[in-house]
Amino acid sequence: xxxxxxxxxxxxxxxxxxxxxxxxxxxxxxxxxxxxxxxxxxxxxxxxxxxxxxxxxxxxxxxxxxxxxxxxxxxxxxxxxxxxxxxxxxxxxxxxxxxxxxxxxxxxxxxxxxxxxxxxxxxxxxxxxxxxxxxxxxxxxxxxxxxxxxxxxxxxxxxxxxxxxxxxxxxxxxxxxxxxxxxxxxxxxxxxxxxxxxxxxxxxxxxxxxxxxxxxxxxxxxxxxxxxxxxxxxxxxxxxxxxxxxxxxxxxxxxxxxxxxxxxxxxxxxxxxxxxxxxxxxxxxxxxxxxxxxxxxxxxxxxxxxxxxxxxxxxxxxxxxxxxxxxxxxxxxxxxxxxxxxxxxxxxxxxxxxxxxxxxxxxxxxxxxxxxxxxxxxxxxxxxxxxxxxxxxxxxxxxxxxxxxxxxxxxxxxxxxxxxxxxxxxxxxxxxxxxxxxxxxxxxxxxxxxxxxxxxxxxxxxxx
Amino acid sequence: xxxxxxxxxxxxxxxxxxxxxxxxxxxxxxxxxxxxxxxxxxxxxxxxxxxxxxxxxxxxxxxxxxxxxxxxxxxxxxxxxxxxxxxxxxxxxxxxxxxxxxxxxxxxxxxxxxxxxxxxxxxxxxxxxxxxxxxxxxxxxxx
Numbered sequence: 001x002x003x004x005x006x007x008x009x010x011x012x013x014x015x016x017x018x019x020x021x022x023x024x025x026x027x028x029x030x031x032x033x034x035x036x037x038x039x040x041x042x043x044x045x046x047x048x049x050x051x052x053x054x055x056x057x058x059x060x061x062x063x064x065x066x067x068x069x070x071x072x073x074x075x076x077x078x079x080x081x082x083x084x085x086x087x088x089x090x091x092x093x094x095x096x097x098x099x100x101x102x103x104x105x106x107x108x109x110x111x112x113x114x115x116x117x118x119x120x121x122x123x124x125x126x127x128x129x130x131x132x133x134x135x136x137x138x139x140x141x142x143x144x145x146x147x148x149x150x151x152x153x154x155x156x157x158x159x160x161x162x163x164x165x166x167x168x169x170x171x172x173x174x175x176x177x178x179x180x181x182x183x184x185x186x187x188x189x190x191x192x193x194x195x196x197x198x199x200x201x202x203x204x205x206x207x208x209x210x211x212x213x214x215x216x217x218x219x220x221x222x223x224x225x226x227x228x229x230x231x232x233x234x235x236x237x238x239x240x241x242x243x244x245x246x247x248x249x250x251x252x253x254x255x256x257x258x259x260x261x262x263x264x265x266x267x268x269x270x271x272x273x274x275x276x277x278x279x280x281x282x283x284x285x286x287x288x289x290x291x292x293x294x295x296x297x298x299x300x301x302x303x304x305x306x307x308x309x310x311x312x313x314x315x316x317x318x319x320x321x322x323x324x325x326x327x328x329x330x331x332x333x334x335x336x337x338x339x340x341x342x343x344x345x346x347x348x349x350x351x352x353x354x355x356x357x358x359x360x361x362x363x364x365x366x367x368x369x370x371x372x373x374x375x376x377x378x379x380x381x382x383x384x385x386x387x388x389x390x391x392x393x394x395x396x397x398x399x400x401x402x403x404x405x406x407x408x409x410x411x412x413x414x415x416x417x418x419x420x421x422x423x424x425x426x427x428x429x430x431x432x433x434x435x436x437x438x439x440x441x442x443x444x445x446x447x448x449x450x451x452x453x454x455x456x457x458x459x460x461x462x463x464x
Numbered sequence: 465x466x467x468x469x470x471x472x473x474x475x476x477x478x479x480x481x482x483x484x485x486x487x488x489x490x491x492x493x494x495x496x497x498x499x500x501x502x503x504x505x506x507x508x509x510x511x512x513x514x515x516x517x518x519x520x521x522x523x524x525x526x527x528x529x530x531x532x533x534x535x536x537x538x539x540x541x542x543x544x545x546x547x548x549x550x551x552x553x554x555x556x557x558x559x560x561x562x563x564x565x566x567x568x569x570x571x572x573x574x575x576x577x578x579x580x581x582x583x584x585x586x587x588x589x590x591x592x593x594x595x596x597x598x599x600x601x602x603x604x605x606x607x
Contacts, residue, residue: 033538033571037569037571038569041574042564042566045528045574046528046538046571047528047536047538048527050528110523110524111522114521115522119521120518123518123521125521125524126520126521126522126523126526127526128526162471162475186514187504187506187509188504188592189503190504192532192534193493231471232469232471232474235475235477235478236474236478239474243481243482243485246485246486246488246489247488247489249489250492253496255598256532256534256596256598257505258499258500259499259503261492261495263599329603330603332533333533333537333541335537337537338537408604409603410603414604414605414606417539418540418571420606421571
């Protein structure tokens with residue numbers, strides 16, 4: 001850490017981890033409701049718990065991205081942040097708006113929340129992942145603009161690096177495509193068509209630019225490999241991401257009333273979407289193998305390599321599994337989608353934020369380069385517990401999904417939805433139990449911030 | 465990678481590829497817009513359907529159900545519920561008869577206390593959605 005203003009990231013990362021805990025607790029509630037249907041009913045119905053679960057995920061990842069940007073941009077630009085006070089102000093505004101929104105979900109019926117926030121003036125609520133009241137959405141836009149201004153001005157006055165440029169493009173895209181959340185026509189097909197311009201063009205588009213640039217930054221710092229080499233890889237990876245991912249949006253346009261030519265465009269281009277993730281895995285391992293120094297923060301390197309592998313598995317392999325139109329005809333909107341969603345979000349976005357926290361937090365907390373060996377060891381235990389849990393959660397949901405597809409859609413005598421749900425309950429039980437192992441991993445992760453504080457920093461063993 | 469492939473080339477592929485494929489995406493979007501009137505059942509949209517969509521959104525139905533396969537996977541698909549139930553009256557009767565305190569041990573839809581006008585509207589909205597040409601999806605009537 002070279003600049004005092006980078007420390008503002010610590011606030012963002014702390015909030016991110018706190019909200020992550022909330023997300024997981026609500027995930028456990030949802031998993032329980034899958035098998036004990038009346039759990040917490042009618043106090044916290046499934047739809048309420050689900051919007052808390054997904055919205056907390058989105059918000060904490062956004063906190064993570066912003067924190068990462070505030071840490072990384074000044075260091076890359078070799079200058080102090082343009083306006084640290086603005087970053088702090090926006091932090092509190094965003095946190096307050098997020099907390100108020102989640103409390104709104106939990107404390108009043110959703111219809112009442114829509115009424116008191118005057119949703120009818122500009123109806124945007126009640127759509128998956130975009131459940132926030134319109135006023136919250138407007139708040140997000142304000143925070144995003146202030147954030148982009150701060151980051152943009154910092155880059156403008158300092159050194160322009162590829163990492164900063166790609167990050168800025170990703171963050172700008174994030175803000176721009178969010179604007180489509182304000183378009184909500186009565187025509188369901190049009191509504192869905194542009195809803196994907198937020199959701200798909202975020203997670204399978206511009207967010208991957210953010211992911212790529214953060215990963216590049218960590219690799220530059222921890223491996224000492226020449227920046228030129230890493231930047232070339234970064235460009236080619238994000239090129240493949242957008243070349244495949246933009247038209248790849250078509251894999252959401254098979255069955256929602258859009259023309260059938262999308263079955264061809266969507267299948268062909270989204271089948272290539274794993275390519276950039278595969279390249280990312282090859283590149284991350286290559287850079288670490290070619291390292292010119294051994295960084296003492298082994299936990300951060302583990303998270304970075306883990307991100308590359310798990311993003312490829314979750315987003316790449318599990319995405320490919322059901323992306324071809326003839327397959328998707330049967331799997332669309334089943335537990336297969338849920339399986340993919342869980343591993344993709346964890347592998348790509350949760351892990352990259354945790355990588356950045358792992359790399360930067362020790363320095364923001366006064367260490368030279370890394371935590372004590374004991375803290376790192378505990379952090380790496382949490383890495384394995386959470387990662388293996390998510391792999392098994394994904395496998396169990398995939399098992400549930402295959403059976404669901406067969407019993408409800410493929411067999412000669414398709415059964416009703418709820419009958420099938422009861423038949424596959426075993427898989428939901430296994431998923432829920434695994435969820436508790438994930439929580440244990442998360443508890444260890446948080447504990448790793450508090451152990452070994454008085455012990456010396458870990459050092460590298462002699463280079464081979 | 466060999467030096468023959470330079471960073472400048474990678475950068476150009478990124479910018480060129482992104483611009484080209486985004487423009488192609490816009491062209492396909494334009495093509496979609498011209499094809500939609502024959503597919504999206506827009507002639508069925510009226511004030512009742514619009515109110516129905518508002519009821520659908522104000523109660524976050526998508527938080528449990530899927531609609532044309534999108535949403536949550538906790539409760540049945542509703543894009544074809546009009547065909548599965550056979551009438552708007554059956555849909556209205558189902559929604560209005562949900563027990564306030566749920567069903568012990570089982571998943572249950574909340575009692576939303578909708579007015580008769582709202583019940584009619586949500587049923588008409590689901591009827592409109594069932595008329596959208598979804599390329600023969602879902603594979604079975606069960607959703």
